Amino acid sequence: MKTAVWLYLFLFVAFFDLHAQYPILTPFAISLGAAPSFIGLMMGLYSITHLPGNLIAGYGVDRYGSRLFIVFSLLTAGAVLIVQSHVTNPWQLLVLRSVSGFVLAFLSPACMALLARITTDRVRQGKLMAGNGFIHTLASVVSPAAGAYLVAQIGFTAAFYALGWILIATAVCALFFIRDIAPATADASASSAAPAESASDPAAKPSDSGGKLRREAGIPWPVFLLPVATSCAQGILSFELPLMGQTPDAMMTTGLLFSVVSLGALLTLSMLFLNRLSPYYRTLWGTLLLAVCYYTIAADFPVPLMAVLFIIGMGKGVIFPALSSLLIELSGGKRYGRTFSALSIAFSVGAFIGPMLAGHLREQISSYFIAFAVLMLAAAILPLCVGRSISARTHFS
Template identity: 60%
Template sequence: MKTALWLYLFLFLAFFDLHAQYPILTPFAVSLGAAPVFIGWMMGIYALTHIPGNLIAGTVIDRHGSRRYIIFSLVSAGVILLLQAHVEFPWQLIVLRSLSGFVLAFLSPACLALLASLSQDLVKQGKYMSGHGVIHTLASVISPAAGAFIVANVGFATTFQSLGWLLIGTGIMAIFCVPAPKHLSNSSQHVSQANVNSTTPIPAVIPWRYFVLPFVISCAQGILFFELPLRDTGISGMMSTGILFSVLSIGALFTLCLLFLNRYSPFKRVVAGVLLMALCFFCLAAVHRIPLMVTLFILGSAKGLIFPAMASLFIKLSGGFRLGRVFSLQSIAMSLGSFIGPVAAGQIRGNISPYFIGFLLLMLGLMLLPVYRKSSSIPYPSVLHSNPDLI
């Protein structure tokens, strides 16, 4: 439990640092003379360079443990932010964002695998995933508004420098506070030894249709993160955008605090959350009578329902095997969606509402899910291999 608390602290600081950039990156790019299409590519390239990092992370985390990659990711991202404070041209920003996307690709799979390895009990693992969601949401509640407030008072350069030093300091703390892999991986090594003769790769264990979910969810999120800051790129616009992002996170925190939801099937929670999220995107596109803050609060509630349930679902589907690769595949799907979402929004926003595209993608993801059978529980890999559509 002590390890989990330290990890939650590092995650809070890291997520605070990262989410504080959401309302200020687009105005910063505009101040450098970037066009909307370039801004879409700037946001998308961050997610695109996640993919090679995720591919590497899946193998090395299972082999060496999470500790060194958490430290590497935090410190490297902090150094890149320090360099970002001195950017003068748009192409420099896109280069640094691509490097940041690569180094931060190790953070999420490493943290999720580390949390899951703290226990072999699926219920406790689910609680750890919920804790991860709570920490993520707590950080994202205050960080967008805080980031916009700091920029309004001290400017872009000082803000990026402050965030960079915060990430570097967090990485240095992790060196002394995160235990060495051998203290954390006994349970995962035991699982690996039990499965040492298994030649079934993770993609054959978990049907590919499940990985469509993180793809469409992150694609829709990318569209939202692209569209909201473009409502107003001035200082007042940054402040209002920061508040809107905070409202989104408050909605997620509300759902995460409803602990009784963990009693329900992860599959059902994921389906309900994606459906609610799709309806919110439809409202953003076509139903303008609903106040924006109300829609964003409900959208955040859907996110708070989805992400812990999706992590628990993947843990159950994998049976606890090769968690580094499982979460890396999930991160790859999310990276692809985060790349395609803002890039597509930048291309089509003059002809059709990007929010409507987000609605269509979320509904498509729901339709591609396997049929859920109430009488069957989520099986372990040997069962899934013989019948991958059991759920």
Template identity: 55%
Template sequence: MKTALWLYLFLFIAFFDLHAQYPILTPFAISLGAAPTFIGWMLGIYSLTHLPGNLMAGPRVDKHGSRRYIMFSLTAAGLILIIQAYIHTPWELLFLRAISGFVLAFLSPACMTMLAQLSDHPVTQGKYMSGHGVVHTLASVLSPAAGAFIVASFGFSGTFRSLGIILVITGLMAYFTLPKTAPALQAQRSDGHAAPAPLTGAQPLLPFNWRYLLVPFVLACGQGILFYVIPLRNNGTASMMSTGLLFSIISLGALCTLSLLFLNKYSPMIRLICGIILMSLCFYALATLPESMIGIVLFILGTAKGITFPALASLFIRLGGERLGKTFALQSIATSIGSFVGPVLAGQLPVHFSPFFIAFLILMTGLLFIPIQRLFPAPPLSTSGPYHS
């Protein structure tokens, strides 16, 4: 449990630093003389360089463990932020954002793998994943306002320096607090169980059915559409305050269900399917109900997210087996692609067509591809009976 608390602290600081930049980056790029098109590339380059980082992170985390990659990701991201405080051109910002996306791609697979390896009990693993969701949600609620406040007090350079120093210190703390081997693996080895076999080229490319990767993809598509549409309400005339309030309502709904730890006793597949159905119905409601109902629907959508994402993490833990690093890296890749496709798709739709309805169709289509036969395993063949000899 001590290791889990340290991991939650590091994740909170990392997510806080990252989300605190969201209201800062665009004004900072404008102050450097960046054009709107360039700003779009500057924001998108982070997801693009995330993909090769995820591809490299999976096998390396499985082979070397999570500790060194958590330290590397936090420290390198902090140094990049410190350098970012001293740049003077938009191209320098674009280059640093590209590097930042690559180095931070190692953080999530490494942390998720270590959290999963803290216990070999499915319910306990589910609770750890729920805690990860709570930490992420809290950071996403608190950090944007905090980032805007820090900029108002210390300016862009002071903000990037302070956030970078915090990340570097956090990376150094990880060196002294995180174990080299996960406690659950240590217990297995001390009990005489064999250590996991080294990874070889003879193993299959995917440790599970590829259709499971469609789930994080469609979920990220739906979220990307949501994050694209909400700020553009009322033909783009909605105030920043009302938009921020709506995003906070989603996070509060997620916190409500993330706090219900007893949900982890139920099958991850059942929770995942119920959560996706509820999310898709919320998108359908957003497409059909009047504007006055948006707050209630978004709160329910947040509760659905609080059910869905811990269940998805628990399901990938069971699917990944001893290759958790690669499993979570593939999940991150599918999420990154979905986060890129969702807003792009929403931006191409005609004005009279609701993007929320497209999100509803995407989620329901993804639901059809989930191999639900795991919910209904085949009964064992009988070894006795009138035809058994």
């Protein structure tokens, strides 16, 4: 478990560093003379350039392990930030953000695959995935304010320079302190557990009370519509919330609203007992909860926005670790790199589609209703894909 502890530490530093850029990138681009449409293009390209990186990471992590990809991603992203501190026009920033999107695409699949290989027990894997979500969410709560404060104190150039060196230092530490778990070793331990159970009890199933991974034929591809839908809804929320601010303190108001979402996610991510519940039902009911919340906003029900956003955060805190655990169960303990690469691709596609739909259709239909529709569609498809192919375990074990 030392690997998990070190990985969480480095992940927190990395996510803190990356999220600290969110409130300062747009003002920095404007200071270089970028128009709002250009900034939208830059954000879209950042998500699109994730796709080739996710594809490469999927096959590379399964073959070579996670450690080198984690180090490469952090090291290169840090170098890009240092170069970014010296840009003088928006086109240079566009190119560097595209490169950053590509190299950071390796980080999430590599980290999640390494966490999944630490154990073959489903409950412990669920806790590890929840820990990953907790670290990510905690960083997203505190880092935006820290990034804005840093720029206010030392300016854009010095802030990007400092953040770049922090990532490089994190990469060097990861090289020495993260112990990789070879894919072959993980698969061997998982496969050796199954024959042992079969020998002791021929009628036993691989998904019995021991909590070991099932052997499945493969992951139904429609399952990945769910991460596309959740990421699309999140992208719509990220697009719409800043437009709600009508006061001079709009930026502060927007930051507070996003913090409320993150606090809701922290609440459910800290409820580790949820990881003993079926990941299938957690994913399904969490998606339905999100859909109801977006419909509440779209229909303009007399419910405080803060309360709805907090519940949206709680839903995210339930879905994301549950979805990772569900994919692990469906994969049968094989090809973690490709599994989480496909998950990252789905998230990237949804993050690109959501703001695009909101920007083009918000005059004809509520963007939040679009989020409700895609979430309900994904929730309807999920039982058709996997409802009969996984364990029906819903109790505490």
